[in-house]
Amino acid sequence: MKVELKIQRYNPETDAQPHFENYSVEAEPTDRVLDALLQVKGLLDGSLTLRKSCAHGICGSDGMRINGRNLLACKVLIRNLQQPIVVEPMKGFKIIKDLVVDMEAFFEKYRSVKPYLIQNEAAPQKERPQSPQERERFDDTTKCILCACCTTACPSFWSDPDYVGPAAIVQAHRFIQDSRDQGGEERLDILGDREGVWRCRTIFNCVEACPRDIDVTAAIGEVKRKLLFRKI
Amino acid sequence: MSGTIHQFDAIVVGGGGAGLYAALALSQNKVPTAVLSKLYPTRSHTGAAQGGIGAALGNKEEDHAEWHMFDTVKGSDYLADQDAVEIMCQEAVETVYELEHLGLPFNRTPEGKIDQRRFGGHTKEHGKAPVQRACFAADRTGHMILQTLYQQCIKNEVKFFDEFHVIDLIVQDKVCRGVVAYAVQTGELHLFHAKSVLFATGGSGRMFKITSNAHALTGDGMAIALRNGIPLEDMEFFQFHPTGIYKMGILLSEACRGEGGIIRNNNGERFMERYAPTIKDLAPRDIVSRCIYLEVRDGRGIGGKDYVHLDLTHLGKEVIEKKLPDISDFVRTYMGIDPVKDLIPIQPTAHYAMGGIPTNFNSEVVVDENGTALKGFYAAGECACVSVHGANRLGTNSLVDILVFGRRAGLSMANYCKETEFSPLPSNSEEPSRALLNQFKSGSERIAPLRSDLQSFMMDLCGVFRTEKLLKEALTKVKTLKERSTNLTISDKSQVFNSELLDAVELLNLIDLAWVTVESALARTESRGAHYREDYPKRNDAQWLKHTLASLSNDSVKLSYKPVKITKFQPQERKY
Ligand SMILES: Cc1cc2nc3c(=O)[nH]c(=O)nc-3n(C[C@H](O)[C@H](O)[C@H](O)COP(=O)(O)OP(=O)(O)OC[C@H]3O[C@@H](n4cnc5c(N)ncnc54)[C@H](O)[C@@H]3O)c2cc1C
Ligand code: SF4
Ligand code: SF4
Ligand code: FES
Numbered sequence: 172m173k174v175e176l177k178i179q180r181y182n183p184e185t186d187a188q189p190h191f192e193n194y195s196v197e198a199e200p201t202d203r204v205l206d207a208l209l210q211v212k213g214l215l216d217g218s219l220t221l222r223k224s225c226a227h228g229i230c231g232s233d234g235m236r237i238n239g240r241n242l243l244a245c246k247v248l249i250r251n252l253q254q255p256i257v258v259e260p261m262k263g264f265k266i267i268k269d270l271v272v273d274m275e276a277f278f279e280k281y282r283s284v285k286p287y288l289i290q291n292e293a294a295p296q297k298e299r300p301q302s303p304q305e306r307e308r309f310d311d312t313t314k315c316i317l318c319a320c321c322t323t324a325c326p327s328f329w330s331d332p333d334y335v336g337p338a339a340i341v342q343a344h345r346f347i348q349d350s351r352d353q354g355g356e357e358r359l360d361i362l363g364d365r366e367g368v369w370r371c372r373t374i375f376n377c378v379e380a381c382p383r384d385i386d387v388t389a390a391i392g393e394v395k396r397k398l399l400f401r402k403i
Numbered sequence: 404m405s406g407t408i409h410q411f412d413a414i415v416v417g418g419g420g421a422g423l424y425a426a427l428a429l430s431q432n433k434v435p436t437a438v439l440s441k442l443y444p445t446r447s448h449t450g451a452a453q454g455g456i457g458a459a460l461g462n463k464e465e466d467h468a469e470w471h472m473f474d475t476v477k478g479s480d481y482l483a484d485q486d487a488v489e490i491m492c493q494e495a496v497e498t499v500y501e502l503e504h505l506g507l508p509f510n511r512t513p514e515g516k517i518d519q520r521r522f523g524g525h526t527k528e529h530g531k532a533p534v535q536r537a538c539f540a541a542d543r544t545g546h547m548i549l550q551t552l553y554q555q556c557i558k559n560e561v562k563f564f565d566e567f568h569v570i571d572l573i574v575q576d577k578v579c580r581g582v583v584a585y586a587v588q589t590g591e592l593h594l595f596h597a598k599s600v601l602f603a604t605g606g607s608g609r610m611f612k613i614t615s616n617a618h619a620l621t622g623d624g625m626a627i628a629l630r631n632g633i634p635l636e637d638m639e640f641f642q643f644h645p646t647g648i649y650k651m652g653i654l655l656s657e658a659c660r661g662e663g664g665i666i667r668n669n670n671g672e673r674f675m676e677r678y679a680p681t682i683k684d685l686a687p688r689d690i691v692s693r694c695i696y697l698e699v700r701d702g703r704g705i706g707g708k709d710y711v712h713l714d715l716t717h718l719g720k721e722v723i724e725k726k727l728p729d730i731s732d733f734v735r736t737y738m739g740i741d742p743v744k745d746l747i748p749i750q751p752t753a754h755y756a757m758g759g760i761p762t763n764f765n766s767e768v769v770v771d772e773n774g775t776a777l778k779g780f781y782a783a784g785e786c787a788c789v790s791v792h793g794a795n796r797l798g799t800n801s802l803v804d805i806l807v808f809g810r811r812a813g814l815s816m817a818n819y820c821k822e823t824e825f826s827p828l829p830s831n832s833e834e835p836s837r838a839l840l841n842q843f844k845s846g847s848e849r850i851a852p853l854r855s856d857l858q859s860f861m862m863d864l865c866g867v868f869r870t871e872k873l874l875k876e877a878l879t880k881v882k883t884l885k886e887r888s889t890n891l892t893i894s895d896k897s898q899v900f901n902s903e904l905l906d907a908v909e910l911l912n913l914i915d916l917a918w919v920t921v922e923s924a925l926a927r928t929e930s931r932g933a934h935y936r937e938d939y940p941k942r943n944d945a946q947w948l949k950h951t952l953a954s955l956s957n958d959s960v961k962l963s964y965k966p967v968k969i970t971k972f973q974p975q976e977r978k979y
Contacts, residue, residue, distance in 0.1 A: 184897050201737075213851030217903040218895035222446075224617040227653045227733060229546065230446040246736060267588060268900040274443070287554035288506030297460075298503040300515035306508060313508050313540070313547065317445050351506070384732075 174198045174207050175255035178219065181266050189266060192216075193255065200250035204237055208244060208258065208270075220269040228382055231318035234261055235270050241320040241380040261323035263332065277319050280335050284343040284361055289354030299351050309348035312341045312390050314383040321377035321387050327370045334370040335362070337377040337387045344390040347397065355397075363398045371395075406833045410596045411437045411562070412820040414582055416569045416624060417603035418444025420545070420802065421784025421809035423552035425601050428813025430559040434820050437595065438561060439584050441568040441619065441905070444553050448605055448617045449805065452545020453656035453729065455522060455537030456502075456806070457799035458495035462516045463535040468492040470527060471536060473972060475800060478524045478687050479793025480932035480942065481974040482637070482950070482967055487764045487789045489970065491800075494807045499538050502806070507551040509540050510726075520726075521661040524687040524797040530979070533685050537799045542658055542729045548802060567593065568905055569623065570836040572600065572631050572780070575829045579779035583836040587905070590898030592833050592840075598823050599779045599816040602628065602760060602768075603809060606785040610913050610920070611753035611866070612858040615647055615654035624786040626912035628760045629919065633770050633777065634954035634963070636788040637758035638916070639924035639934045642796055643867050645691040647752025648737055649710045654752060655730050657798040660684045662726055665714045666691070667746070668703040679979040686979045689795040689933045692751040696867050705748065712746035719743075751867055755796055757933065758923075759788040761952065766812035772952065772965040779819065779826075783812040790950065793967075794932025843907050846892035850906050853891070857884055857910075857917060865921055870938045874925040881918045885958075888914055919953040922960040927951065944974050 174196050181189035196210040205223055212219040221244070222232040228246035235244055236259040238252055249256070264272035315338065322328050322336035343362055347355045362368045368391055377387040413429050415422045418440035429436040438444065459466040471492040476483050503509060503517060510518040519535040527534040540547040556563075566587040573581045573594075581597045604624030608616025629635055645666070646655045660666075665684055668674050678694045679686035686694075699709050715723055720743050723731050727742075734742045760782040761769050766789075767776040784805040791804055864877035888911055895903040929943035930936050949964040 182897055183899055201739075203737075212903070213849075217850070217893055218897065220895075220900050220902050224442055224446050224619045225448065225451050226618060227451070227651075228736070229451050229543075229729075230442075230448070230617065232442070232446050248737070268897070271900050278443075282557055285558075287558040288551075290504075290506075294500075294504040297500055298509070298517050301511055302515050303511045303513065306511050309508070310541075313550075314543070316450070316546070317443075346506075349506070349508070 172198065172200060174249055176207060176211065177255045177257045178211070179259040180269050182218070182268055198249055200248070202249050203245050204247050204249060204252070204256060204258070205233060205244040207249060207256070220271055222271055229316065231316035234318040234320040234323070235259065236261060241324045243318060243320070243382045246382050261319060263323045263329050274319065277322060277338070280339040281317065281342055283335065284339045285354055285358055286342040286346065288346060288349065288352055289357070290351060291353055301350055305350040309345050311385050312345040314385055315341050316383060318382060320380040320382055324376040324380035326374055326376065327372055331370060333366045335366050337391065340368055340391050340394055341385060341387055344394055347394065359398055359401060362394055368394050368398065406592050406594050408594045408596060409437065410825070411435050412598050413601070413816050414439060414595050414597040415601045415603060416582060417605060417784065418442070418563070419447035419603060419605050419784060419805065420449035420548050420552060421805035422601065422603035423556055424806050424809035425603060425783060425813035425816070426561045427552060427555055427559065428810050429817055430556070430561050432817035434817045436561060437564055439564045439567040439569055439582070439595065441566060441587070443565050444563065445549060447549060448620055450546045450549040451617065452548070452802055453542040453654065454658035454661065455520065455539035455544050455799045456499060456548070456802035457522065457525060457536050457797070458499040458538055458803065459492065459536060460496060460499065460517060460519065460538065462512060463519045466527065466534055466536055468496060470529065470534065471495065471525070473529045474525050475791065475797055476972045477530070477977060478795055478797040480795055480977055481948065482790065482793030482931060484790050484968040485970040485972065486968050488791050490764050491791050491803055491807050495803045498803070498806045498810070502548065502551060505551050505555050507540065507547050509538055520658065521685060522798040523657050523660065523685045525799070526682070533682055537661065539658065542656055542727050545802065569627065570839060570908065572627050573828065573832045574631055574777070574780070577778060578826045579777060580826050580828055583833050585840065587900055590901055592836060594828065594833055596825065596828050598820045598825055599781060601781040601783060601812050601816060602786055603782070603784040604786045606756045607913065607916050608753045608756070610858065610861050610917050612862040613647060613652040613750065614753040615644060615652055616753065621909035621912050622756070622786070622916045623909065623912050624782065625759055626915050629915055629955050632954065632956070633760060633768060634952040635758060635919055636761040636950050636952055637790060638920045638953055639927050639951060640757035640794045640932055641753060641920065642688055642755040642757060642933045643692040643751040644688050644754035645695055645751050646713050646749045648733065649748035649750050651737060652752040653733055653737060654754065655713060655733065655747065655749065659713060659715060659727060659730060662722055663718050666695070667712045667714050668698045669705050670703060674698055682979045687795055687797060690979065692867050693935060695751055710748045710750045713749045714746050715742045716744060716746070753862070755801060756785055757788070757790070757792045757794065757796055759786045762787045762789050764789060764811065765815040766808050767815060772963055781812045781816055783808040794934060839908065840904060843891050843893045843904065846890040848887050848890045848892060850891060850893070850903070850910055853884060853887060854910050857913060861917055865924060867935065869924055869934070869936050871925065874921055877921045878925060881914065881921055885914050885918060915955060919955060919960055922962065923951045923953045926962050948974065
């Protein structure tokens with residue numbers, strides 16, 4: 172079938188402003204939007220620029236706005252979308268070129284919440300024991316692929332770019348809830364700060380955007396409760 | 404394209420499991436290290452690994468590293484080097500514990516131990532029955548490994564150069580001195596002067612049309628080594644995984660069968676019972692893939708077409724949702740069907756390169772039949788060939804391989820850096836890279852059609868079944884493509900994020916690798932593991948119990964061979 176696409180283009184060397192271009196390619200209804208974009212790149216305009224790798228929703232490279240929603244281009248099929256398919260970069264980060272945005276600020280926030288196991292005791296010979304129930308408490312947030320779909324769908328982030336954002340809170344949650352971790356207090360200090368969890372107004376955009384079906388607001392809620400509980 | 408120069412004792416190229424584990428080991432040893440990766444490290448394909456990592460922990464039932472070793476050697480069709488396999492299977496155990504200590508969220512048994520499950524070709528007591536050896540975190544084990552290692556590298560403040568695409572290796576007088584990289588965001592060339600360089604650049608599955616491999620898996624490290632005069636080992640052995648989603652190639656992990664899934668033909672028959680009566684659907688991948696092709700050829704594909712069914716329906720919703728959640732999600736998203744109720748159309752998908760840059764068990768690159776190491780150059784992970792997988796890799800053994808030999812690489816490099824000074828950088832080290840990148844200005848051939856040409860004929864002529872006739876045809880085609888590729892053109896002229904330029908470079912890499920693959924396959928007149936010659940259907944140990952070394956010089960491929968290291972297990976007929 173014919174697929175009509177309307178893609179936002181921007182080349183920093185030649186364009187003052189981003190603008191839209193229209194393209195039409197042949198694709199199967201069961202193809203991914205990513206396949207259609209690569210058809211455009213392969214056959215119509217080799218300069219169309221996007222990030223991609225795994226092509227099945229697991230690496231987090233190709234988050235973008237598709238028909239106004241943050242999605243992974245490789246995880247949405249053409250048959251599920253209205254045409255023309257409107258494709259734009261994620262909102263809130265500097266555009267480097269076409270659909271590629273500068274992710275540095277995103278990773279900086281990720282790093283700011285100490286996203287690693289903090290354990291000060293010597294490791295045992297074998298595994299540190301953990302019950303399936305303890306493991307279950309943070310299962311959901313281990314699924315995060317750092318695609319930034321949530322953060323760039325968040326109105327609080329759009330209005331305050333310093334807000335640490337849902338993705339970083341998800342990462343912190345994964346460790347705060349891990350029975351093996353000893354850095355919970357440090358992370359709660361960071362998230363209790365001005366640009367931390369209290370910026371979240373529980374608008375749920377992030378949950379809807381997450382391609383890994385992580386219950387982002389539930390995680391944020393748990394962190395908020397931990398903070399409240401701590402203050403009493 | 405000006406040449407900025409950096410200096411680090413150790414350069415790690417690749418931010419997948421192998422590269423990150425090496426970087427972690429280097430940082431723990433306080434060696435100034437930088438990781439260069441063309442993708443953000445967390446985008447690496449290690450993150451796609453689903454099913455598990457094999458280690459004889461014995462948490463669910465009795466198991467021993469020695470049993471793991473036997474299975475690996477048998478699975479390899481006796482082509483693996485047994486000294487390296489022994490190290491791998493022993494160190495697998497401590498590696499898994501170390502990963503747990505670093506925070507990896509493994510699934511747990513009711514007693515709180517790391518949970519384990521069955522996987523193809525892993526058995527107890529040398530083949531008596533399947534054994535639960537694969538340690539796992541749901542069906543996203545690779546994702547958890549990648550995240551955990553990246554997290555620890557952040558903690559240890561490892562220096563990352565993200566979206567730096569390595570173009571060339573700098574070698575002079577048999578000493579490796581660094582790499583040349585293209586900064587994707589700025590279009591500048593950077594020189595990295597180093598005492599030691601590790602290639603951990605992953606696989607090359609994009610050579611084939613139907614593949615489980617990411618777009619980025621274009622065998623860059625292997626191709627750069629080849630262009631620098633280093634032969635590639637055993638490139639004719641490429642694994643086709645039996646259960647790829649029909650037409651898309653997306654992998655449905657062997658964990659599906661580990662949990663009890665069954666493959667059925669058009670008659671609904673569990674046909675693996677006929678071919679491998681003892682372990683049935685859990686036979687190694689080379690065998691199951693061939694059986695699927697045979698069923699299809701005999702008209703028992705679904706509706707007479709070129710696919711069969713994976714049946715998970717008897718596992719029940721609970722097992723499917725809890726132990727195979729991502730796989731269920733793939734099936735729902737991409738096929739629009741429900742694995743709890745529906746049969747899943749599958750076909751073999753190009754999955755894993757057993758061959759690669761030859762190394763010894765300290766991850767040093769060895770450049771000839773005598774095992775001579777190239778000073779300062781290391782390789783680990785899928786781009787390397789130790790060889791622990793021989794002619795066919797067992798499931799869960801790549802994650803073991805990348806971690807065990809990634810860490811060994813880090814430790815070897817740390818030792819080497821401590822006792823070695825920097826060798827000077829040759830002048831004009833970036834010239835060959837500059838020439839490579841500047842050659843696409845005036846051509847007329849477009850990248851996409853050439854690439855799909857390559858992928859199609861490699862799939863059809865150099866895939867699961869091979870013959871002299873098919874391979875000769877493939878050779879003619881690859882030579883024609885090589886010729887045409889000198890005339891490639893790109894339309895993107897910008898300096899910023901010119902991914903089209905890199906697509907062209909990657910295509911050149913794939914063509915060179917396809918060439919040595921076809922020549923190696925044509926020469927090997929026997930069937931072993933994943934390399935199946937219909938015109939030579941038997942394994943021939945008298946003539947072919949040896950590793951291929953293929954080098955590319957003056958536009959021709961030269962083949963030589965080196966012996967297999969056999970320690971504990973003498974070759975036997977491979978029956979399951
Ligand atoms: C879908 C799937 C499922 C799998 N499941 C399992 C499993 O359950 N168990 C198992 O044992 N194995 C499994 N495997 C195999 C295993 O995942 C891979 O073999 C392994 O992860 C490879 O790791 P690596 O570190 O060598 O490379 P990768 O993780 O592929 O990383 C390669 C790195 O090199 C970088 N790179 C490449 N070229 C360049 C360049 N030119 N310049 C700079 N950087 C470069 C990339 O950016 C990337 O960071 C699976 C594979 C696939 C495809
Ligand atoms: S719930 Fe909070 S984090 Fe999520 S989109 Fe709304 S404000 Fe942002
Ligand atoms: S929480 Fe979901 S949307 Fe946000 S970065 Fe992680 S995977 Fe992406
Ligand atoms: S390409 Fe990996 S998530 Fe889409």
